Amino acid sequence: MEHSVVLNNITKKYKMYDGNKEKLLDILLPKSYGEDFYALQNVSFTAEKGDVVGFIGVNGSGKSTLSNILAGIIPPTTGEVTINGKTALIAVNSGLNNQLTGRENIELKCLMLGFSKAQIKELEPEIIDFADIGKFIDQPVKSYSSGMKSRLGFAISVNIDPDILVIDEALSVGDQTFADKCLDKMNEFKAKGKTIFFISHSIGQMNRFCEKALWLEYGEVREFGPIKEVMPKYQAFLKEYKAMSASEKRAFKEKAMKKQAGLVTN
């Protein structure tokens, strides 16, 4: 098997700001808390070429942070990331320059990836056709709806022929027709043996599309394995979590936040 992505002991640490989050921590952790916040802690896993991995976990567990690290958008604080191939991230509100028009964004992204002017000229109509956003292609991206941004982001990412595709909630905006078109393209990529990381709030979509699942719990890997084995455990956890009383939920969240603030290690 050929390794596509190897993550070794990845940690992503953020500094806490003076915003609501700090106030929330003040309420939950009145005694003391670190200034640091660990969005990811000691995350290690290997994905083989052709793996289709779903990231699962409750809100704030680190799925998008991990996607951004895989796509090279942000670096980890510590740990090693080995990526064999060209990665493309498809996410809502990510990777597009708001000041530039859609067409200029296409050109910029392609230039950054090392495409020649001639290659860009050839690719551009395909991307514009896939995005299907009409004359908005020559308007600045800041005037786009989130669905339009997602369409353009998806169109660019799938047409630059990446080896590794990271799809973060991109199908949750926009209409069903476009989502179906994207799913077709994703299945085409899967059939070609490309490596795919997929985040969706739809458990059905994850079960249908992914072969493996990485379950993140407040920044740590709780399980990684075949989705058929991991998803039922995650769903059992969700059921248990939903059945908790308000005080049990609070205790669970408090423990997680202390962990993420680096105050407890287990």
Ligand SMILES: Nc1ncnc2c1ncn2[C@@H]1O[C@H](COP(=O)(O)OP(=O)(O)OP(=O)(O)O)[C@@H](O)[C@H]1O
């Ligand atoms: N730039 C940042 N500065 C500080 N904290 C951040 C930053 N980005 C993310 N975080 C925090 O890191 C944690 C993980 O966030 P992330 O967006 O990766 O989670 P997620 O699993 O994708 O959540 P969701 O399902 O809600 O999208 C969250 O508590 C979030 O508030």
